[in-house]
Amino acid sequence: MSTMSGNPQGPPAVVLAGVAKSxxxxxxxxxxxxxxxxxxxxxxxxxxxxxxxxxxxLLLGLLRPDQGRVELFxxxxxxxxxxxxxxxxxxxxxxxxxxxxxxLLTMLAGLYAEPLSIEAVVAMAQLEGLEGRRTDRxxxxxxxxxxxxxxxxxxxxxxxxxxxxxxxDVEARRRFWRMMHEQAGHGRTxxxxxxxxxxxxxxxxxxxxxxxxxxxxDAAPGVVKASLGAKVVRFVAHGAEETELARLPGVxxxxxxxxxxVLRTGDAEASVRAALQAWSDLxxxxxxxxxxxxxxxxxxx
Amino acid sequence: xxxxLSLEIRRGVRNGRFLxxxxxxxxxxxxLFSAVFAxxxxxxxxxxxxxxxxxxxxxxxxxxxxxxxxxxxxAERRSGWLRQLALTPLDRGKMLACRVVAALVLTLPAIVLxxxxxxxxxxxxxxxxxxxxxxxxxxxxxxxFAAIGVVVGCLAGGEGAAGVTMALYLVLAVLGGLWxxxxxxxxxxxxxxxxxxxxxxxxxxxxxxxxxxxxxEAVLLLAGWLVATAxxxxxxxxxxxxxx
Numbered sequence: 001m002s003t004m005s006g007n008p009q010g011p012p013a014v015v016l017a018g019v020a021k022s023x024x025x026x027x028x029x030x031x032x033x034x035x036x037x038x039x040x041x042x043x044x045x046x047x048x049x050x051x052x053x054x055x056x057x058l059l060l061g062l063l064r065p066d067q068g069r070v071e072l073f074x075x076x077x078x079x080x081x082x083x084x085x086x087x088x089x090x091x092x093x094x095x096x097x098x099x100x101x102x103x104l105l106t107m108l109a110g111l112y113a114e115p116l117s118i119e120a121v122v123a124m125a126q127l128e129g130l131e132g133r134r135t136d137r138x139x140x141x142x143x144x145x146x147x148x149x150x151x152x153x154x155x156x157x158x159x160x161x162x163x164x165x166x167x168x169d170v171e172a173r174r175r176f177w178r179m180m181h182e183q184a185g186h187g188r189t190x191x192x193x194x195x196x197x198x199x200x201x202x203x204x205x206x207x208x209x210x211x212x213x214x215x216x217x218d219a220a221p222g223v224v225k226a227s228l229g230a231k232v233v234r235f236v237a238h239g240a241e242e243t244e245l246a247r248l249p250g251v252x253x254x255x256x257x258x259x260x261x262v263l264r265t266g267d268a269e270a271s272v273r274a275a276l277q278a279w280s281d282l283x284x285x286x287x288x289x290x291x292x293x294x295x296x297x298x299x300x301x
Numbered sequence: 302x303x304x305x306l307s308l309e310i311r312r313g314v315r316n317g318r319f320l321x322x323x324x325x326x327x328x329x330x331x332x333l334f335s336a337v338f339a340x341x342x343x344x345x346x347x348x349x350x351x352x353x354x355x356x357x358x359x360x361x362x363x364x365x366x367x368x369x370x371x372x373x374x375x376a377e378r379r380s381g382w383l384r385q386l387a388l389t390p391l392d393r394g395k396m397l398a399c400r401v402v403a404a405l406v407l408t409l410p411a412i413v414l415x416x417x418x419x420x421x422x423x424x425x426x427x428x429x430x431x432x433x434x435x436x437x438x439x440x441x442x443x444x445x446f447a448a449i450g451v452v453v454g455c456l457a458g459g460e461g462a463a464g465v466t467m468a469l470y471l472v473l474a475v476l477g478g479l480w481x482x483x484x485x486x487x488x489x490x491x492x493x494x495x496x497x498x499x500x501x502x503x504x505x506x507x508x509x510x511x512x513x514x515x516x517x518e519a520v521l522l523l524a525g526w527l528v529a530t531a532x533x534x535x536x537x538x539x540x541x542x543x544x545x
Contacts, residue, residue: 060388081388088388094380098312110304111389150385 011074012037013158013189014059019068021054028054030213031068036191038157041184043200044193045224046210052193053091055210056162059191060088072158080158084112087156089147091163095135101146102131105153112154124179125149141172148179159183161192165199177203201225227252231268232288235261237279248274302395309403313369314410323368324410327361328418335423344482346511351427354419355435355506356479361411362439363473363499366446367453367466369404374454375462378540397538401447408440427510435509442502442523448530455537473499498526 014036021029029051036042044052057063059070061077072080080086096104109115122128125148151159165173184190194200200207207224209217217224230252238259245254250267265271268287276282313319331353338349377383387393413436419425457465474480477499483491494500504519
C-alpha cells in the first residue's frame with residue numbers, strides 16, 4: 001500500500017534490465033539497465049532524441065519493451081500503477097476540460113486508497129484561490145501546477161516527471177523545484193528527465209546520462225558535471241605524441257590523427273598554455289565550449 | 302470509479318452544445334412533424350403523434366450516446382488526458398465502462414423531454430407504466446451506439462471525430478427509418494433499414510407504445526449489433542492509451 005517510502009527495505013523503486021525499444025527502423029532505446037533506489041532523486045539527462053521520453057513510457061508500462069525487463073517496486077509497472085504507488089507528470093499529459101480544479105482533484109483522490117487531502121495538495125502545488133476555476137481557463141503556469149497536484153494527489157511512493165520545466169520561465173522553474181525538493185523531503189522517490197545539466201546537477205542525487213538510446217554515464221552530479229562541462233581543444237602540431245599530450249594539465253582524453261590533435265579538457269586555459277610551450281609551431285588552435293550536445297557526443301565516442 | 306462516472310455525467314449535462322444538439326433537435330423536430338403529419342392514417346396501430354414521438358426519442362437517444370462518447374474520447378486522447386488517467390488506478394476497461402454508463406444516463410434528457418413534449422403539446426396518452434418503460438428500454442437499446450462511439454473515439458483524429466460522429470448519426474437515423482417511415486423507402490433500403498440498430502431501438506419503443514411485448518427480432522438485432530460493435534471497440538480501445 002501507499003506508505004511513504006522512507007523505508008529503505010524492499011525492492012528498488014525502478015529496475016530496467018536490458019530494455020530495448022524500436023519504432024520501425026529507429027532504435028529509440030538500445031539496451032538500458034538502471035536502478036532507482038527507494039528515496040533517491042534521480043535525473044535522466046540527455047539531449048532531445050536521446051530516448052528519455054521513451055524510457056519513461058517504458059518504465060510506466062505505456063510502452064512494452066521489445067527486449068528486457070521493467071519492474072516498479074519489484075513487480076510489473078501495471079501493478080504499481082493499479083496500486084496507486086506512482087504519480088506521473090507527463091510532457092503531453094492533458095487535463096480534463098470542462099470541470100473545476102477541485103472537482104478534478106476530488107475525482108482523482110477517489111481513485112486512490114490513501115490519497116492526500118485536497119487542501120494539502122492544493123497547498124503543495126500552490127493552487128490556493130484557484131479551486132473553483134475551470135481547468136480550461138487556467139494560465140499555462142497554473143495548469144502546470146495543477147499537473148503537479150494531479151501527480152501528487154494519490155500520495156505516491158514514486159514520482160515520475162518527464163521534462164517538467166521545458167515550457168517554464170525562470171521564476172516558474174524555481175518555484176517548481178522548490179515544490180519537488182519538499183516532496184523529496186517527504187521520502188518520495190523521484191525520477192525526472194531534463195535536458196538542463198544545471199537542473200540535474202542541482203536537484204538530483206544521481207544523474208543518468210542518456211545518449212542515442214543508451215546510458216552514457218550514471219554517476220553523482222559532480223562527476224557528470226565535470227565531465228560534461230569539459231571543453232574541446234583542437235590544433236595542429238607536428239610530432240606531438242599521444243602520451244605527452246595526455247600529460248598536459250586538465251586533459252581528459254586525447255585523439256591524434258597525423259598532426260591533428262583533439263583534446264578534451266576540464267581546464268582549457270591550462271591545457272592550451274602548456275601546449276603552446278611544448279609545441280612552438282602549433283597552428284590552427286581552436287577551443288570549443290562543449291555545449292551539452294557536444295558533450296554527449298564526446299561522452300559517447 | 303463512481304466519482305469518475307458522476308463527473309463525466311456532470312460534464313455532459315453542462316455541455317451546452319451537447320444539450321442543444323441532441324435534446325433541442327429531436328424535441329423541435331417532434332413538435333414540427335407531429336403537427337404536419339397529424340392527419341396521416343395510423344400505422345402499426347399507432348397514431349402519427351405516437352409513432353413520431355418514439356422515432357424522435359430514439360433519434361435523440363442514439364445521438365446522445367454517440368455524442369457523449371466519440372468526440373470526447375478523441376479529444377481527450379489527443380490532449381493526453383486519457384494517458385494521464387491510465388496512470389491512475391482507474392484502468393482502461395473501467396474508464397470505458399464509466400463512459401458507456403455515463404452515455405446511457407445522458408440519453409435521459411432527450412428521451413424524457415421528447416415524451417413530455419408529446420404528452421403536453423400533443424396530448425399523447427399511454428398507460429402510466431409505459432412511460433418509464435419507454436425511457437429504460439430505448440435508453441438501454443442504445444448500447445450498441447456506445448460501442449460505436451468508443452470505436453470512433455479511439456480511431457478518428459481529434460478533429461475528425463465530431464464530423465464522423467455527425468455523419469454516422471444522420472445516416473443511421475435516416476436509413477433506420479427515424480426521419481422517414483421505412484415503408485416509403487425503396488426496396489433494397491427497406492431491408493437495410495430493418496437491419497440497423499437505430500431501427501431496432503425505435504421498434505422496441507413502437508411495440509411498447511402499442512402495448513405489446515418487445516419484438517424478439519428487435520432484441521436479437523440489437524444484441525447482435527452490441528456483440529459485434531463491442532468486439533471492435535475492445536480492439537480499437539487498445540489505441541486509447543498507447544498511441545502517441
